[in-house]
Amino acid sequence: MRLLIAEDDAALGNFLRRGLEADGHEVAVARDGEQALALFRQQLPDLTILDLGLPVLDGEQVLAEARVREPDLPILVLTARTGMDARIRCLDAGADDLMLKPFSLYELRARCRALLRRRREARLLLRAGDLELNRIDHTARRQGRLIELTNKEFSLLEKLMLQRGRCVSREELLDTVWHMEPVQTTNIVDVYINYLRRKLHDAAPGALLRTVRGKGYMVSADAGSSEPVASSFHLIQGRGSGSPATAIP
Numbered sequence: 697m698r699l700l701i702a703e704d705d706a707a708l709g710n711f712l713r714r715g716l717e718a719d720g721h722e723v724a725v726a727r728d729g730e731q732a733l734a735l736f737r738q739q740l741p742d743l744t745i746l747d748l749g750l751p752v753l754d755g756e757q758v759l760a761e762a763r764v765r766e767p768d769l770p771i772l773v774l775t776a777r778t779g780m781d782a783r784i785r786c787l788d789a790g791a792d793d794l795m796l797k798p799f800s801l802y803e804l805r806a807r808c809r810a811l812l813r814r815r816r817e818a819r820l821l822l823r824a825g826d827l828e829l830n831r832i833d834h835t836a837r838r839q840g841r842l843i844e845l846t847n848k849e850f851s852l853l854e855k856l857m858l859q860r861g862r863c864v865s866r867e868e869l870l871d872t873v874w875h876m877e878p879v880q881t882t883n884i885v886d887v888y889i890n891y892l893r894r895k896l897h898d899a900a901p902g903a904l905l906r907t908v909r910g911k912g913y914m915v916s917a918d919a920g921s922s923e924p925v926a927s928s929f930h931l932i933q934g935r936g937s938g939s940p941a942t943a944i945p
């Protein structure tokens with residue numbers, strides 16, 4: 697998986713990088729807080745190991761900004777600050793784990809494995825409000841009820857949910873879901889968004905699939921469950937065809 701280490705001590709940074717690369721990860725090292733935040737934004741690492749005492753931008757500021765941007769990406773904080781205040785502040789600010797320096801590399805690797813395990817599981821079941829997308833059996837459920845999706849509808853929803861809270865442009869959707877060059881004349885993305893809105897019963901403007909005018913679409917970061925589930929869902933119950941009403945990858 698993709699890891700980011702933010703550590704200004706070059707020897708320690710390289711030591712950590714080698715140790716985590718030995719576990720099969722792709723590792724980037726940032727030497728200051730600004731670089732850490734830039735790499736975090738560009739790479740969206742599966743795990744960030746963040747030293748608090750960083751030049752340019754302090755680790756606590758990096759943590760706060762990273763959390764606003766990506767609430768779900770795991771961050772393990774390293775600190776030599778033994779005071780309880782800094783440690784509590786970090787956990788309150790959204791650190792998933794915290795280790796005091798000096799630490800054992802074995803323990804750090806074990807904690808990384810635990811965080812990455814949770815990360816992998818979280819990525820297999822994507823959630824937005826009461827909508828769940830299961831990437832193992834390729835099914836979608838809202839309020840626990842199965843929704844029948846075609847391959848393309850599933851891929852489109854998957855792409856938007858993976859980028860939840862961020863606008864995904866039509867060009868990017870055409871490229872990653874349809875493997876098409878951006879074409880001015882096609883409205884295929886908009887057509888499929890409408891299919892999804894109908895199936896998800898997302899008729900209220902922006903309740904779940906939000907249009908970002910002139911840019912693209914996004915799944916709201918704060919997608920709630922206020923939409924009532926009506927009988928217009930395509931449910932497995934009552935189809936009577938005997939065919940599985942699951943979304944097909």
Ligand code: CA
Nearest residue numbers: 704747749750
């Ligand atoms: Ca430091």
